[in-house]
Structures are given as structure tokens and as C-alpha cells.
Amino acid sequence: MAMSCWQTDKSRVKLVLMKNILDFLACQKCLGELSEEKEKIVCKKCGSSFDLKNNKYYFTQVKKDINPSTDIKITDSKKWTEWRKKNFVFFETELKNIPFGSYVLDIGAGKAHFKTLLKNMNYLAMDFFDYEPINVVTDITKQLPFQSNKFDCLILSNVLEHVSEPQALLKECLRILKKDGILLMTVPFFIKIHQEPYDFYRYTPFCFEYLLSQAGFVKTRVENIGDIFDIYKVIKKELFNVVNQNLTKNIKSRYLRIIPRVFLKIFEISINTVFQIIKSLKIFTKAKKEKTNYSHGYGIVAKK
Ligand SMILES: C[S@@+](CC[C@H](N)C(=O)[O-])C[C@H]1O[C@@H](n2cnc3c(N)ncnc32)[C@H](O)[C@@H]1O
């Protein structure tokens, strides 16, 4: 069986960072042209100035209440959840349609863990927290600091649920995309609250269609990523963690604590096995609605 590509060796991947970033950037306030001065970029039109530190352009200061991701699992693909692996496959498939050398902006890129897929692109990463791979630090609920009609492809991976004004962001995405440019998004539907307080929405496919057409995108495709079995795995993991902690918290002896844990493990393995068997029987192909209406999340492709 072919090895899935999310298992590729990241250390060998060299990312091409866009060289002429200033040709793409614009003043966040008036979209005027910018010029670079010592540790600053200055708007030629309105005179606003923004910081340039360690090769990062700061259009906003990093807010104190952001809960940055410290999850090392994000960068180590071997530890990825089913959701992340399936996200990777979605982007891998869709990015095959984007020609090498295209200008790609990763919006809310975080630690840019899908960058292995973008090694042949002119890549730029943006976020409101200044993670190491981020080039442009800005709040995406505001006007995006880019000139219009500049990018071939935009990536929003697990970001739309964190944005208080999704409609305004999608309109901005349309503005900075070239004609026929592509927006690729993944958005979880079933996921715990995370990166609070910046976690605002869970969407349905109908909502994506609505928001994207209202924003002016001409063609939209929404596909399910993950199914009811993936959701079950997520709930089961959380549930067993909670039960495990509660079951043993009043038992003083380290050795006695092992007994309920062993029983719990046996129980967990047994139901895992039952579900594996049920899944292999493929009875859910008959129960199509249960399969599709319980999607773990969605992959969306929209064209300008
Ligand atoms: C769940 S993480 C996803 C990160 C990455 N795209 C991924 O798929 O792993 C959401 C990202 O959106 C960023 N984000 C949330 N709200 C934002 C905002 N208003 N402006 C800019 N970035 C934001 C967060 O800092 C975080 O890196």
C-alpha cells in the first residue's frame, strides 16, 4: 500500500518564501502603497507606519489574550488526529490543481504545518500571533493589508470558526484574489471549543454556500471531511479521559488505581473492536444520511 503523503519527511522540504513581499502589501488603513524604511514600513498615501521586526511585518500588536498553540502534535505529523490527516489529504488533492510558482497566502497560518504541500509555491503566511513561520502579523477581522487582485490561491485552514466577522473576511479574500483565483478552506464542525476566547462559530454546508455567494464567489464546492466514526473517536477519547480521572481520584494507593484502569482499558478496547467490525461491514452506506449529516468538518473550494 502506498504511504500516505502526510508521512513525508518535513526536514527535507525547502519552502520558497515570496521575495517581493512589498509588491503585495498595502497600507492596512487606506490600501496605499508602502515603502520600507529602517525597521518600519510607511504608507506613501496616508503616512501611517507599521513595524518591521525580524523580517515580520506587524500591522497589529500581538494581543495579550491570545492563547497561542503550544501543541507540538501540530508540527509532528505522526501524532496528527484523524481530522488533521484528512485535512492534509484535502489540501494535497486540491493544491495539485494550483500551478507551481503560484502566489499563495496562508491566512491564520499558525505554525504553518501544511507547508510541505506548498514547497513549489510563492508562499506567504499571516496570523495575528507572531509564530515563527509568520511573515505578516495582522488581525484578519480588519481590512487585509494586501493590494487587490494579487493572489492565485488563499488557504484558510481551520480558521473561519475563529473569526467574529466571517462575511467581511470572505469579501476581503475575494478582493485580494486574482480573477479565477481559488480559496481553499477547511472548517471543523465537530470539535471542542479551542483557542478561546477566539472561537466563534460552527457552520453547515448551507452556510458556506450562502456566505461565499454573498461575498461574490462564483463557484463553490463543499465536501465532507470525516464521518460519524471520526466523531465517535473524538468523543470516546475525551469521555475515557474524564472517566479515567474521576474513577481513580479517590483511590489513595497507586497500585489499587491500576484495577479500575485495567477494566476501563478492556472496555475501551472491546467497544473499539465492535465499532471496527461495524465499520468494516459498511452498513453505513445504507444509512447515508447518518453518514453525511454527521461530518467531522468540511473542505471548501471557491472560485473568484
Ligand atoms: C485553529 S488555528 C489554525 C492554524 C492553522 N491554519 C492550522 O490549520 O493548523 C486558528 C488560527 O487562526 C488565527 N487567528 C484567529 N483569529 C484571528 C484573527 N482575528 N486574525 C488573525 N489570525 C487569527 C490563530 O492565531 C490561529 O493560528
Ligand SMILES: [Zn+2]
Ligand atoms: Zn495609508
